[in-house]
Amino acid sequence: MEKVIIVAKSDNNVIGRNGALPWQMPADLAFFSRQIKGCYLLSGRKSYESAQGKEIFSNRPFVILTRRKGFQPEEGKAAHSLEEGISTAEADGAKRLCILGGEEVYRQALKVADKLIITEIHTEIENGNAFFPDINFGHWKEYKREDHKKDRYNPYDFSFVFYIRVR
Template sequence: MITIIAAAGENNELGKDNDLPWHLPDDFKRFKKLTSHHFIIMGRKTFESLPKTLPDRVHIVITHDKNYGNVGAEVVYSLPEALEKATSTKDVFIIGGGEIFKQALDVADKIELTRVQATFKDADTFFPEFSTDNWKLISEKKHEKDEKHKYAFTYETWVRK
């Protein structure tokens, strides 16, 4: 199973300057629960935005830099190569960034999308548009704004039709 997992604003905003424009602790907990003990595939910038490697996950980093290495992760040079490295009984999660998400839309089985109920005008990275002709929404769970979450958001699960 190949799953894209992301959080995006109402206009598909993912981030600005290689950082998230929001802090949603419950979304982080969900991300950890879903991705732990599995492969996580990401681009180099996403990898470098992490404070450290995430525990209990196999990191696969896609980069064009042939000298990039010894970073606590498997380093590959394309999404197909990353998916080859991830063959096993573990699931595969594509965790970013925008260009990797765009490539993964053609091969993913599922999208776990946290839709943040806000717009972020300064964003410089975006989640790709995807067609409901190809994807079916099978689950939605709303999370209201509260003392720990400045924005309301909805967990959406999409599967390929």
């Protein structure tokens, strides 16, 4: 099973502010929807419960990480460690696991992921309070990049960048 981290981050590595995304970038949402097609999804409990979380998870197989014993998401499954989340997806026959954050989950998953799909939002976000961890580029090879200019709907230049683990 392929394990893929999907994230949108600013140039200063911000991924969230006060429990939500710090930007409105419809082009990224459309890209994100294409990337998670056919994926089994894995997310931290906080991202799952955020506003953007609910829609993403409807009608898809998914597992939510939580340390709470009684927590049960409405449709998907709960797991109590990253390893249990991964084995839950594997036991359900997933071919591709999309790891959707947030910060706490990315920090753990960066060590075990096979691919990174990163939307670089080309701005510095002030007052962010969730961050993507530093990437050791010695471990990753960029194999595809698409650069886009801002437009009337998307307020920042942005790039879709794909990496595969090399070690």
